Amino acid sequence: MSAALGLAISHPLSFDERLSKSIEYLSYKARSHDANAAYDYVSAIVSEQQKYALYKEMFPKEWSCSRASLYRRGQYEKYSERVNELFHLINERCFPLLEFAHDDPESEFEHFAIPPLNVDLCCEEIYFDNLRTSYAAGLIFYFPDEAWEFLNERLKVSRGAFPEINSDPHPNVWNRKSGSLLGELLRLIDHSTGNPWLDSNYCQTADWYSWDRETIDELTKEFKAANEVFERLGCLDEQIEADPKKMLSALINFWNNGRLPDQRRVKRKRRWRKIQ
Amino acid sequence: MDGRSPLEILIEEGEQINPAILLAEEFMRRDAADLLVAEEIQRAEEILYNARTEIDLIRRQVTAFERSPAHPSPELPLGF
Numbered sequence A: 001m002s003a004a005l006g007l008a009i010s011h012p013l014s015f016d017e018r019l020s021k022s023i024e025y026l027s028y029k030a031r032s033h034d035a036n037a038a039y040d041y042v043s044a045i046v047s048e049q050q051k052y053a054l055y056k057e058m059f060p061k062e063w064s065c066s067r068a069s070l071y072r073r074g075q076y077e078k079y080s081e082r083v084n085e086l087f088h089l090i091n092e093r094c095f096p097l098l099e100f101a102h103d104d105p106e107s108e109f110e111h112f113a114i115p116p117l118n119v120d121l122c123c124e125e126i127y128f129d130n131l132r133t134s135y136a137a138g139l140i141f142y143f144p145d146e147a148w149e150f151l152n153e154r155l156k157v158s159r160g161a162f163p164e165i166n167s168d169p170h171p172n173v174w175n176r177k178s179g180s181l182l183g184e185l186l187r188l189i190d191h192s193t194g195n196p197w198l199d200s201n202y203c204q205t206a207d208w209y210s211w212d213r214e215t216i217d218e219l220t221k222e223f224k225a226a227n228e229v230f231e232r233l234g235c236l237d238e239q240i241e242a243d244p245k246k247m248l249s250a251l252i253n254f255w256n257n258g259r260l261p262d263q264r265r266v267k268r269k270r271r272w273r274k275i276q
Numbered sequence B: 001m002d003g004r005s006p007l008e009i010l011i012e013e014g015e016q017i018n019p020a021i022l023l024a025e026e027f028m029r030r031d032a033a034d035l036l037v038a039e040e041i042q043r044a045e046e047i048l049y050n051a052r053t054e055i056d057l058i059r060r061q062v063t064a065f066e067r068s069p070a071h072p073s074p075e076l077p078l079g080f
Helices: A015-030 A035-058 A060-065 A081-093 A133-141 A144-155 A181-189 A213-242 A244-257 B006-012 B019-028 B038-067
Strands: none
Touching: A015 B019, A035 A060, A035 A081, A035 A213, A035 B019, A035 B038, A133 A144, A133 A181, A133 A213, A133 A244, A144 A244, A181 A213, A181 A244, A213 A244, B019 B038
């Protein structure tokens, strides 16, 4: 029987794996052999094989040590234990892949969406107490009443002590080459950073990503860059809290006139803090 | 129509097993640890494409068949 099942003795499969393979074979044979079922089966095999190749390429050590089955279904039951292992490795080491699929064993990952890291300003209520000081300050251009009320309470500054705010920002605000933290903050709030983790929100149709090395590498790189943006905001938080009048004036001046005070051009310290 | 009855057309159609069924059988016998190489993946994708084309074609034919109006037979079957 083992020869009929392609279980040649030369294959170093464990008894457990051979049993799993046999069970999968028999359950397939027991089903009606219609073309649709075969199509789905072949599609699933091709999909898993592509993920195995990715696993082996990205995590060669883990692949060679892995005891996860190539046949038994894993936590996400449309995929083998080995593919599930890949999902968890990417989730732990690259970016939060499983955020949307947390408790749903029927989740599919043929194409996947990524969870937005930025604050959703579109439809959700904004909880200013949960925001970074700098982010809350930047909201004076978008939600002035709520933002000034929060800043007044937190930093004891009032709207009347500052210049009028133009309805539209100066074009310099969108210039990414300036290296300015104030510009980075405003682009973050505007969801126009160019980083998919920061520019997406729950209201818009999600972008769907596919399983290839280039996409995984790019999302990993952008996820790291997104976290670095939040890290840099920590520096701006400190500056605003230390001298709110001066920093808010600089922020409004930048919005209205596109001018940056020299000392604000680049001041980047390494520090990690979440936005919410 | 070329004068042939639907039954005659059906009988004269070529018969083949959908290629996905044959490939599924082949994959079932493989060891999953022997990863498919790029050429094999490409071959599988081509077969999937052909399999899907055939599935869709049959589905359309079945749908058309179901929509066909009933026609009375010119001959009275025995027993009626």
